[in-house]
Amino acid sequence: MISRRRFLKTSLSALAFAAIPKISFSQSNPDVVVIGGGSSGLSVTAELMKKGKSVLCVDAMSRKGGRCFTNTSIFGVPYDLGAHWLHNFNFNQIAQYGKKQKDIFDIYKDPDTVMIYDGQKKIKGMKLYGLYKKLGKLKNKTKDDIPLSNKIKEKWLENEWFATAHQIRFPCESGKDIDQYTAADGKLNWESYGEGSQGGDGFVKQGYGALLAHYRQNVPVQLQTTVNEVKWDGNGVKVVTNKGTISAKACVITVSTSAFNSGKIKFTPALPIEKYEAYDAFSCSNYNHVTLQLKDDFYKEYKVKPDMYFTPKITTKGLKSPEGYCSTMNLHDSKISYFDVGGQFAKDLEKAGSKAGIDFVLQTLRNTFGSDFDKFYIKGHMTTWGKNPFVLGAWASATPGKADLRKNIKTSVADKLFFAGEATAKNYGTVHGADRSGARVAKEVLSFV
Numbered sequence: 001m002i003s004r005r006r007f008l009k010t011s012l013s014a015l016a017f018a019a020i021p022k023i024s025f026s027q028s029n030p031d032v033v034v035i036g037g038g039s040s041g042l043s044v045t046a047e048l049m050k051k052g053k054s055v056l057c058v059d060a061m062s063r064k065g066g067r068c069f070t071n072t073s074i075f076g077v078p079y080d081l082g083a084h085w086l087h088n089f090n091f092n093q094i095a096q097y098g099k100k101q102k103d104i105f106d107i108y109k110d111p112d113t114v115m116i117y118d119g120q121k122k123i124k125g126m127k128l129y130g131l132y133k134k135l136g137k138l139k140n141k142t143k144d145d146i147p148l149s150n151k152i153k154e155k156w157l158e159n160e161w162f163a164t165a166h167q168i169r170f171p172c173e174s175g176k177d178i179d180q181y182t183a184a185d186g187k188l189n190w191e192s193y194g195e196g197s198q199g200g201d202g203f204v205k206q207g208y209g210a211l212l213a214h215y216r217q218n219v220p221v222q223l224q225t226t227v228n229e230v231k232w233d234g235n236g237v238k239v240v241t242n243k244g245t246i247s248a249k250a251c252v253i254t255v256s257t258s259a260f261n262s263g264k265i266k267f268t269p270a271l272p273i274e275k276y277e278a279y280d281a282f283s284c285s286n287y288n289h290v291t292l293q294l295k296d297d298f299y300k301e302y303k304v305k306p307d308m309y310f311t312p313k314i315t316t317k318g319l320k321s322p323e324g325y326c327s328t329m330n331l332h333d334s335k336i337s338y339f340d341v342g343g344q345f346a347k348d349l350e351k352a353g354s355k356a357g358i359d360f361v362l363q364t365l366r367n368t369f370g371s372d373f374d375k376f377y378i379k380g381h382m383t384t385w386g387k388n389p390f391v392l393g394a395w396a397s398a399t400p401g402k403a404d405l406r407k408n409i410k411t412s413v414a415d416k417l418f419f420a421g422e423a424t425a426k427n428y429g430t431v432h433g434a435d436r437s438g439a440r441v442a443k444e445v446l447s448f449v
């Protein structure tokens, strides 16, 4: 018999994507229009609603969650197309919410187990760890706003594990290669925030997107509503969408920096130049999941524990974007494994298409586990966030030399245009950071509306 706990857990996906109340524009014009129903937009909407404000949150996509969304149809198990790690686990307010919903969510700390391969040989990887630590130290110590590649030692490049350490520290952590990465921006995230990366990471078996959807289940979003223009001359704002024009006292913009930079939302009159400069300096980095569903026999034969990190040696030379991935295998024991690509290589692979991405990963697995590896393969999928017109990348990341402009992304304009989203958060590039940015902006809005 299906237990209550099991029933709740299995019916979760239905709840997460259940029909969302429709709001008609004729319902009268709201106090505030929120553009974007991702983590930050849902947060600002919830906070303003709590304070009795009328809010209309709109999103161009046909679902809530933005870059934090769990798909259950591709593999028949929860599959996070975007965010997956519950970062800052001990302090993450969304994880804390989920931990209280024991009937619905299985939330646990990242077991942090690793298997490293040099070709077909499983190794301890001490050389890799040594270099990985050096790159981490460099990242933390450097204050200069320059490409971090300017600071690396020539002899590190000769180390046979350089490309692998580069991959883990840069494309996987920031979606950027070391020559596009400025440690001055990293500083803001890991040090000025105080809590830094303490608390490690956690996972939620039902998917981070499903958890976010539950956390914000009472927040209505008007879907498939694309904002084309924000007119902010005169009184209040007029938000022009494909479904009509909404008048409001204020507007909160939560779209990704690259969606903003695409110019799809026109501002009339134009925003102050500093705003465009700041967004432009922080366009989105590149990061995608190539995901394979593999037979249980594979995980058994190679003793792959749930959520185990798999690191095969990458042989790309010098500073070139590493042609490889960071893999998390057998996610939550669901038999699907991520092979995450980042930086320029991710961009190239996205351009080449999903089949090329899956073929690339399969070839590396044949190289490691034998030419007959395909006997374990069931199905593959690759995300293409850079092609999603309403996101256009992974998360905001500083252009070297311009890290200081991040603070200008979040400044309000004329006491009626407000800016939230992961790029404006202290814990930027994360779901819980985006959520906190929504709470910050709600307070700001309340002093004017």
Ligand SMILES: Cc1cc2nc3c(=O)[nH]c(=O)nc-3n(C[C@H](O)[C@H](O)[C@H](O)COP(=O)(O)OP(=O)(O)OC[C@H]3O[C@@H](n4cnc5c(N)ncnc54)[C@H](O)[C@@H]3O)c2cc1C
Pocket (backbone or CB within 6 Å): 035, 036, 037, 038, 039, 040, 041, 058, 059, 060, 061, 064, 065, 066, 067, 068, 081, 082, 083, 084, 085, 086, 087, 225, 226, 227, 228, 254, 255, 256, 259, 264, 265, 287, 288, 289, 383, 385, 390, 391, 393, 394, 395, 420, 421, 422, 423, 428, 429, 430, 431, 432, 434
């Ligand atoms: C592959 C990948 C892996 C990631 N992994 C992690 C992770 O493990 N842990 C973690 O914490 N974070 C991770 N992140 C980052 C995290 O997903 C984001 O930081 C966070 O979800 C961003 O939320 P947001 O509200 O700022 O933006 P979004 O989620 O992008 O929300 C903005 C919304 O605006 C909408 N929009 C855009 N243009 C318009 C328009 N013109 N009209 C109407 N609506 C519009 C979009 O449709 C979107 O829904 C990952 C991201 C990616 C892409």
